[in-house]
Amino acid sequence: MEKKNKAQSRRKFIRNGARLSLLLSLGAVSAAALRKVTTDGYVWQIDPFKCTQCGRCATECVMTPSAVKCIHAFDLCGYCDLCGGYLKPDANARSTAAENQLCPTAAIERKFIEEPYFEYHINEDLCIGCAKCVKGCTSFGNGSLHLQIMHHLCVNCNECSIARVCPSDAISRVQASEAYKVKGSWTNPT
Amino acid sequence: MKNKGIVIFLIVLAVVIIAVMVGDWYSKRPDRMEANKFEYNIEEFRKVPEELILFKEVKNFRVGFENPAGITSSGDTIYLVGDQKLKAIDIDGQLLLEIDFQDKPTTVEVEGENIYLAFGKSVKVLNRAGEIQDEWNIEGENTYVTAISGKEDFVFVADAGNRKILRYTKNGNLLDSFEGKADADDLHGFIIPSPYFDIDVNEYGDLWAVNPGIHSLEQYTDNGNLREHWQASGAQTENFSGCCNPAHFCFLEDGSFVTSEKGLVRIKIYKSSGEFLGVVAPPTKFDDKIEGQAPDVAVDNKGNIYALDFDRKVLRVFEKN
Numbered sequence: 057m058e059k060k061n062k063a064q065s066r067r068k069f070i071r072n073g074a075r076l077s078l079l080l081s082l083g084a085v086s087a088a089a090l091r092k093v094t095t096d097g098y099v100w101q102i103d104p105f106k107c108t109q110c111g112r113c114a115t116e117c118v119m120t121p122s123a124v125k126c127i128h129a130f131d132l133c134g135y136c137d138l139c140g141g142y143l144k145p146d147a148n149a150r151s152t153a154a155e156n157q158l159c160p161t162a163a164i165e166r167k168f169i170e171e172p173y174f175e176y177h178i179n180e181d182l183c184i185g186c187a188k189c190v191k192g193c194t195s196f197g198n199g200s201l202h203l204q205i206m207h208h209l210c211v212n213c214n215e216c217s218i219a220r221v222c223p224s225d226a227i228s229r230v231q232a233s234e235a236y237k238v239k240g241s242w243t244n245p246t
Numbered sequence: 247m248k249n250k251g252i253v254i255f256l257i258v259l260a261v262v263i264i265a266v267m268v269g270d271w272y273s274k275r276p277d278r279m280e281a282n283k284f285e286y287n288i289e290e291f292r293k294v295p296e297e298l299i300l301f302k303e304v305k306n307f308r309v310g311f312e313n314p315a316g317i318t319s320s321g322d323t324i325y326l327v328g329d330q331k332l333k334a335i336d337i338d339g340q341l342l343l344e345i346d347f348q349d350k351p352t353t354v355e356v357e358g359e360n361i362y363l364a365f366g367k368s369v370k371v372l373n374r375a376g377e378i379q380d381e382w383n384i385e386g387e388n389t390y391v392t393a394i395s396g397k398e399d400f401v402f403v404a405d406a407g408n409r410k411i412l413r414y415t416k417n418g419n420l421l422d423s424f425e426g427k428a429d430a431d432d433l434h435g436f437i438i439p440s441p442y443f444d445i446d447v448n449e450y451g452d453l454w455a456v457n458p459g460i461h462s463l464e465q466y467t468d469n470g471n472l473r474e475h476w477q478a479s480g481a482q483t484e485n486f487s488g489c490c491n492p493a494h495f496c497f498l499e500d501g502s503f504v505t506s507e508k509g510l511v512r513i514k515i516y517k518s519s520g521e522f523l524g525v526v527a528p529p530t531k532f533d534d535k536i537e538g539q540a541p542d543v544a545v546d547n548k549g550n551i552y553a554l555d556f557d558r559k560v561l562r563v564f565e566k567n
Contacts, residue, residue, distance in 0.1 A: 133439075136489040138488075187286070196487050196509045197509065
């Protein structure tokens with residue numbers, strides 16, 4: 057009689073254990089599924105306040121041209137005639153002549169607004185992310201030009217090849233829902 | 247024998263793979279990478295020939311501000327504002343006066359027996375004991391006072407937000423204002439790309455204002471007529487670079503200008519005619535920050551130059567060599 061009870065309780069124990077394992081597995085699967093629904097993935101992005109404008113974003117990205125582009129915080133811009141991001145420091149004139157432009161691909165378009173103010177637009181197709189303009193703007197101006205990884209171009213490598221060589225560790229993983237770290241209020245008028 | 251060949255091949259393959267990985271890892275270290283052809287090197291503009299440096303730093307004080315905002319001098323007393331305080335110290339750094347406010351002062355000026363402090367859209371007038379005598383509110387949605395200067399009869403207030411200079415009586419009556427236009431039909435007067443718009447009155451009672459958008463210093467009559475100006479634009483040492491420079495200036499006793507620049511931070515001296523004289527503090531004297539802030543400057547009655555270094559939060563004293 058006693059032997060029978062022991063056998064029954066062992067069977068019961070195994071049955072309960074199996075039920076518990078199933079429940080735990082189901083819970084874990086549900087939690088994982090829920091997490092996937094409620095949270096998004098991560099993408100690479102540049103912190104413009106850490107960036108030292110070394111120029112590696114142009115050469116190290118797996119994309120050609122680089123997925124890093126210059127963007128312009130118009131609310132920080134002084135709309136200067138003498139723009140440190142547009143003109144070479146030894147420019148012989150404040151004009152759109154190629155020899156006066158700092159950008160190697162002429163990706164910055166200078167538009168006259170009213171005397172003596174000019175607006176500067178980045179042509180994303182031409183920009184190679186070299187950061188020359190960013191360094192000029194940050195060193196001599198208000199720092200309104202800055203680099204960002206453009207997520208419609210970035211292939212989101214498992215290990216970002218630019219992050220790997222970035223001397224200031226300015227590139228890190230950010231949540232895809234907040235994929236950009238922009239200076240000022242980024243409103244890129246077209 | 248056949249297996250031995252495969253083993254040797256696999257070992258050689260593993261060694262080659264490891265060598266490639268290690269080589270790649272080493273060559274991609276930032277300090278070992280080849281020079282980047284796209285790097286924009288501005289180091290050449292930071293270098294100043296030794297013979298151009300006319301001053302040396304002799305001492306510095308911690309001013310006790312988390313966010314220093316402005317400095318001026320009167321005789322051998324230095325007045326500083328920052329956080330929500332006004333402090334007065336002597337030339338040895340001894341605290342003489344400390345006054346707390348509810349708001350953050352943006353600039354300070356001492357004229358006659360009064361201390362004038364700006365608080366963005368208002369000016370508070372204190373006596374030398376630090377007691378509030380008067381307060382002037384300045385109308386305008388964009389008003390932002392960046393500098394105050396005075397002479398016997400008037401007090402001038404620089405409003406960077408509205409790009410104009412306001413003239414007040416010592417009692418706080420607004421007399422007039424001007425925008426730096428030589429002619430009413432002129433398209434522009436003061437060009438203020440960012441909130442750096444300094445003014446000062448020299449020993450001879452002449453009002454000077456920076457026009458930072460065009461790197462010029464302009465002298466105006468009391469009622470706002472342009473009398474003379476000089477300009478120095480460019481990245482070289484003898485010029486003002488970038489936008490909004492010089493960000494601050496003051497006068498030596500002989501009417502020479504002491505100028506302070508942001509971005510490529512440097513303090514320099516120009517003759518009263520605008521001719522470049524030399525450098526007080528080259529860029530290498532300041533933190534190698536990308537967005538360096540221009541120190542506010544003042545001069546004591548011995549001709550020493552005081553620079554309020556916003557990045558290091560210290561007051562630095564420069565004496566002639």
